[in-house]
Each structure stands twice: as C-alpha cells, then as structure tokens.
Amino acid sequence: MSGLLPEDVSLAVPDIALGLALLTAAGCALIPRSRLALAAGFLSLGALTALVWLRLDSVDVGLAEAGLGGGILGALLVWLAIRSPHSPAPDSAETISTTQPTSGTRRTSRPILNPRTLLGCAAGAVLGGGLCLVWFQVLHALPAWSEPLEEQMETTGVTHEITGVLLAFRAYDTLLESAVLMLAGVAVMALGRDGGLHQLSLPQPEVPSALRWLVRLCAPVLLLAGLWLLFAGSSDSGGAFQSGAVLCSLLILLRTAHALPSRERTEPWIRPLLIGGVVVFILAGLVGPLLADPLLSEAWLSWQPQWATAAVLSVEILLTIGIAVGLFLMYLTLENPEGVQ
C-alpha cells in the first residue's frame, strides 16, 4: 500500500488507520457465526463508515449514514439477532453435513475449510484483485456536471447543493425513493398482526428507572436535533432523511420508556402520516404545470422560483414525518412477540 501514499506519510496515517479499521469491522460483520456478533459487527461498520464519509468531506452522507445506516439499521439488526428463537450458526457443521455428505471428513471439526467456502473465497480474491487493478489502470476523469449545477442552483429555492439536487433536479428520483420507503412501511404493516399496529396495544416490559430518566433527558435534545437537521437542510448539511432517522430514534426511545400515547390516540394518525409526504409531493409536482403559463412548457415536479422555497420546505416537512413513521413501523413490527402472524 506504500505506493498509494503521498510523500508526507503523517497526513495519510488517519486514512490508513480508518481503512484498516473499516476492513476489520467488515470482517466482524461477515465472518462470525453468532447472529449477535454479526449485528454488532455491522453496527461498528456503520459507525466507521460514517467517519469515512466525514473524512471524504461529505457531512450530509455522514449524517445519513450515522442516522440511517448505523443507527436505525443497527437497531433493527441487533433486535432481530436478540429475538431470534434459535441462533443457528451460519454454515454450521450440521447443515453442511446434511447437504454435502460427500465432502471430506475435516468439515465436522473445521467446516470453514470445506471446498465450497474455499472456492468462493478464491473467486472473491480474484475478483477483488482484478477490480483493484482496474482502478489503477482506468483514466481518472472527473464528472463534468459541476458547472451547470452551480449555474442552475438559483432556481431551486434552496442554497445547499445536495438538498437542491435531491428535491429540485432529481425530484422525480427522490419522489420514487420516498415512495419505496413508504411502500416498505406499508408492506411491513401488512406483514404484522392487525395491520402492524397490534404491538402498540401490548404491554411493554419493565425498564430500569435510569433508562426512563435518560429518555427524559435525551428526548428534547433529539427532537431539537431532528428539527434542526430538517430546517438546516435548505442551507447547510441535513435534510429530510437524516431528520426522519433522528425522529424515528426518538419514537423508539419513547416507546421503550412507555412514554408514547396510547394506541387509541396514535392509531388514527399513523396511516395518514405515513403516506402524507408522498401524496403531497405528487400534488405539489402537479401544481407546477397546472399554474404555469400555458405558452411555457412547464415540466411536472418543476417549480417557479418565487414559490419554490415554500413548495420544497412543505414537501420536506411532510416527507420527514412520513420517513420517521415508516422507519418506526419497521421497528414496531419486529417487536411482534411471537413473530407469527
């Protein structure tokens, strides 16, 4: 690796350390057999990846990774690992011996060395080595879209470029992405008992009082952080997805500490809030062509500069709520105590 390094090695030391830690964490997320170890490895991988994004100066992506990739995903996977009815070892000796009775006698004691694994690792090594060689050979051309992007930023109504790209230039893409998250929430509700809301009426296990106090202390801070991420997104790092992840973690904490309102009071709101963001997004996209001068051909999902800020902000607020509710529904359905519909 010394060939990659700049002459001033001291500048490269953090990168090397972070990279090696990333590889170790990836190993921890891939190799262990216990499910809890896998989930914990993935949690650390998410945290380290957030640091890598910060190292690459992408604060937005770092926040999204810390909130969504590290936080919510880690919570879902750790929960799933803990609540697994039995923890079958992946590639355990029994599984392999039943499916591959002809392989060598060594497998029962060291099943990691069976031919299938060896072949897979060899193919992966060849593929990885080839890919790395390719990166050295290719011509490193930079993307050519930076200048047109800067010229067009004034028409978006926001000053932060990433939010502008997400909600103005690639609005169609963001709409579909929010729809994917909403549909995942809907699918999860369909898989859960009683429309996915059965868990809301179940009694929660008792938690230590220290946790309750912690939640009371953290909840206002989390709410403030979520709102700040949402409103700062128009001019600085942040945005609907990061904010939604923080608000979802707030909901999870409140639920753990028995602080959520009763099911009777929350249930009427959950479905409208889940789909509200996407519906308003579509309606706001339709307003542009409907109100536009008929002589000007106005594409849908494009907004006049004078009210682009209002449109983008209101869409973003509702999207954030929808994202938070959708993520919370995934967590809620996982809580199903029997795991059976």
Add this chain to the structure above:
Amino acid sequence: MEVFAGEGAALWYLLLGSLVAVAGTVRLLLARDLLARLVAMNVVGIGSLLVLLSLGARAESAAPDPVLSALVITGLVITVAFTGLGAVLIRRIEGIHDAEHAPDQAADGDQISSGQNSSEQDSSSTEGGRDS
C-alpha cells in the same frame, strides 16, 4: 506527485470499497443463515456506496460532489427500506417455525392469531381508529 497525493485518499477508499463489496458478495453467496445474508447485503451496499463517493471525491476542491452525494443518500434510504422489510420477513419466517402449531397458522394466520389475542380489544380499537 502533487496530483497523485491529492488523489491518494480517494484512491485508497476506492480500493477499500471494492474489497468490502467483493467480500460482502462472497459472504452473501456462501451464507445459509438469513440474518448473515441480510448483513452481507448491507456490507455490499456500503462497499458500493464507498466506491461511488470516492469517485466523486477525487476533485481538488474540498466540497464533495453534490450529485454523487445525493445519489449515495438515495442508496442509503433504499438500503434501509429493503433491510427493514427483510428483517420483518426473517422474523416472520422463523417465528412460524418456532410456534407450536405452525402449519395451521401459516395458512390462515389472521383469524387464528387475532382470535387468540384478545380479539375484542383489537377490533374495537381498529374501528375507532378508522372512524376518526
């Protein structure tokens, strides 16, 4: 050497991303455990996003490429969506194995399970929710 030094960090993460993605793919194809597969899919996602963003970080300017950053955020959201759905599916698959009378419940789960678990309370609260 100047240009090479500027690109060094991006190239390092580019290589790391490729290796992580390949390792995740290998694990995804070899694992039998469902949770291990789900985690491996996420590792592949992290590796490919790392490749994507370090491709955008090769420029001399400190600011990250907004187009690629937005694409990476999109990728993260999609990852969370499929992982959440996959986690619930895994929970349901294994839950059915775990139950005492698995075949019946798998066939018509709705009626049986809601009948077992305080159907009165469930139905009344559902109606109340739909009215308001």
